Amino acid sequence: MTAAARFISFEGIDGSGKSTQARLLHEALIAQGRDAILTREPGGSPGAEDIRKLLLEGAAERWSSETELLLFTAARRDHLERTIRPALDAGRIVICDRFADSTRMYQGLRGDDLRALVDRLHDLMIAQEPDLTILIDIDPETGLGRAVARGGDELRFEGFGGALQARMRQGFLDLAAEAPERITVIDGARDVELVARDVRDVVEARLP
Numbered sequence: 001m002t003a004a005a006r007f008i009s010f011e012g013i014d015g016s017g018k019s020t021q022a023r024l025l026h027e028a029l030i031a032q033g034r035d036a037i038l039t040r041e042p043g044g045s046p047g048a049e050d051i052r053k054l055l056l057e058g059a060a061e062r063w064s065s066e067t068e069l070l071l072f073t074a075a076r077r078d079h080l081e082r083t084i085r086p087a088l089d090a091g092r093i094v095i096c097d098r099f100a101d102s103t104r105m106y107q108g109l110r111g112d113d114l115r116a117l118v119d120r121l122h123d124l125m126i127a128q129e130p131d132l133t134i135l136i137d138i139d140p141e142t143g144l145g146r147a148v149a150r151g152g153d154e155l156r157f158e159g160f161g162g163a164l165q166a167r168m169r170q171g172f173l174d175l176a177a178e179a180p181e182r183i184t185v186i187d188g189a190r191d192v193e194l195v196a197r198d199v200r201d202v203v204e205a206r207l208p
Contacts, residue, residue, distance in 0.1 A: 005132035005206035007088060009099040012136035013168045015146030017188045017195065021136055022097045024196045025203060029093060034207075036093035037083075041075065041102065045082040048075035065110040066117075072103050073121050080128060093207070099130055101183075105171045110164075132206050134199055135176050136188035140165035 008025070012018040019040075026038040042052040051071055055063070063071065076099075087094050100122050108115035144165050176183040184202050188195055 004208035005130075005203065006092075006208055007084065007094045007096070007128075007130045007132075008203060009096045009101070009130040009133045010136065011098060011101045011133055011172060011183075012188065013138065013140060013143045013165050013172070015143030016136040016138045017146075017192065018134075018136040019097050020192060021134065021188075021195055021199050022095050024192075025199055026095050028196075028200055029095075029203075034093055035091065036095060037087050038095045038097070039079070039083055040097040041079060041099055042072060043075070044079040044084070044096070047078040047082070051075040051078075065107050065114055069103065069107045069114070069118060069121065072107065073125050076100065076103075077125050080126060084128070096130065099133075100126060100128075101133060101172070101175055104175065105168045109167055109171050129182065131182070132203065133179075133183040134202065135172055135183055135185045136195065137169070137173065137185050138188040140169050142189065143169075 010018040010022040010025075022038060022040075026036055029036040041048070042055050043049045051074060055068065055071055055075070084094055084096070103122070104115060104118050108118040140162055144162050173185065176185050186195060186198050186202070
């Protein structure tokens with residue numbers, strides 16, 4: 001039997017709509033009277049939010065992939081200690097906009113043998129996976145166009161261009177094939193409400 005989902009992550013390439021879907025799910029669960037929180041990565045705790053600015057702003061080549069990995073891991077550890085685990089221990093549902101799968105893709109695919117390093121560091125310092133991951137899948141060109149049009153200061157990863165987005169998309173799909181019991185793929189190239197309905201159906205089947 002599939003385990004109940006109390007820790008739910010959303011993944012996808014930039015511009016996939018995952019942040020919108022995470023927010024809509026949180027609103028739906030609150031409307032049902034469920035005790036749920038919405039958080040994000042990098043970020044989700046004061047210390048991790050400080051690291052977020054270092055990671056997402058500035059030139060694309062500001063950090064090496066190895067340095068990024070250490071920064072993301074530090075942010076995730078603080079987020080886990082100060083936000084995620086306390087909420088889970090209190091019996092709350094945690095909805096997280098990105099988690100470790102994003103590091104497996106954005107850092108793990110950008111250098112020789114980095115994926116293995118990502119996994120070793122995750123096992124050593126995090127040792128936590130979501131109960132359920134919703135992967136919002138979308139064409140890389142569409143996603144990148146959306147992300148750039150959105151604007152703002154947090155465009156560092158978009159600066160790596162469409163080729164990286166295409167690799168990330170395939171990487172996410174490969175990851176879903178490796179862990180079908182945890183990761184559900186949902187087509188994000190549709191009306192927002194249609195996507196949200198599919199997300200709710202998947203999540204409600206797994207709620208405690």
